[in-house]
Amino acid sequence: TGEKPYACKLCDYRAGQLSALNTHLRKHTGEKPFACDSCDYRAGQLIQLKRHIRTHMGEKPFACGACDFRAGQLKDLKKHLKTHLDIKKPYNCNVCSYRASRINHLKTHLRTHTGEKPYTCKVCDYKAGQLTNLKTHMRTHTGEKPFACDKCSYRAALKSSLVQHMRTHDR
Numbered sequence: 001t002g003e004k005p006y007a008c009k010l011c012d013y014r015a016g017q018l019s020a021l022n023t024h025l026r027k028h029t030g031e032k033p034f035a036c037d038s039c040d041y042r043a044g045q046l047i048q049l050k051r052h053i054r055t056h057m058g059e060k061p062f063a064c065g066a067c068d069f070r071a072g073q074l075k076d077l078k079k080h081l082k083t084h085l086d087i088k089k090p091y092n093c094n095v096c097s098y099r100a101s102r103i104n105h106l107k108t109h110l111r112t113h114t115g116e117k118p119y120t121c122k123v124c125d126y127k128a129g130q131l132t133n134l135k136t137h138m139r140t141h142t143g144e145k146p147f148a149c150d151k152c153s154y155r156a157a158l159k160s161s162l163v164q165h166m167r168t169h170d171r
Contacts, residue, residue, distance in 0.1 A: 004170070014170075 005132035006021040010028045010170040015021040020085060032042035034049040040057045042157045044050040051073055051140045059072035062077040066084045071077040080081070089099035091106040107128070108130055111117070117127035119134040128134040136158065139145070145155035147162040151169050156162040 002170075 002016075004016050005138075006015040006018055006019060007026075008024055010013070010025075013021075013024050015024060025042040030044075032044050034043040034046050036042070036049060036052055036056075038053075039054050041049075041092060043052060048121050054072040058072075060072050062068070062074050063073040064077060064080055064084075066081075069080050071076075071080060089101050091100040091103055093099070093106060093113075098106075098109050099155075100109060111129035115129075117129045119128040119131050121127070121134060121137060126134070126137050128137060139157040147156040147159050149155070149162060149165060149169075150171075151166075154162075154165050156165065
């Protein structure tokens with residue numbers, strides 16, 4: 001049912017099971033009951049210890065699809081994957097570190113630096129740097145609310161507003 005009756009008294013965290021709350025509480029207490037047999041590493045969760053043990057075993061279950069690189073932890077594979085971005089995103093912003101796969105994406109991004117806003121609302125004086133932002137703005141005039149809550153009759157013009165509203169049902 002998605003019910004989360006167990007609440008942390010130190011933050012807003014809620015859990016569906018008492019064991020999950022107890023695991024969460026270790027973040028606040030700093031308790032690390034899981035110890036490595038090969039070194040002095042300790043972990044707050046069993047999954048963290050299992051990941052650590054891979055460093056001793058040489059186990060590398062995470063493989064790169066673009067080359068023969070393998071990693072013991074997912075975060076290391078994600079870091080490695082960024083080395084392949086140069087091939088997939090050849091268009092570089094000369095102001096910041098943004099990279100794009102298409103020249104049109106870079107041109108749109110550059111407007112964030114230049115302040116250029118070529119899209120103008122025909123109803124008011126609003127201007128936008130991206131066409132999608134103008135389309136979203138137009139909902140303020142049309143009253144369109146395409147994002148509907150599946151738990152009540154609430155509707156929103158912005159997806160972010162619906163996401164924020166959905167949190168009221170989780171309480």
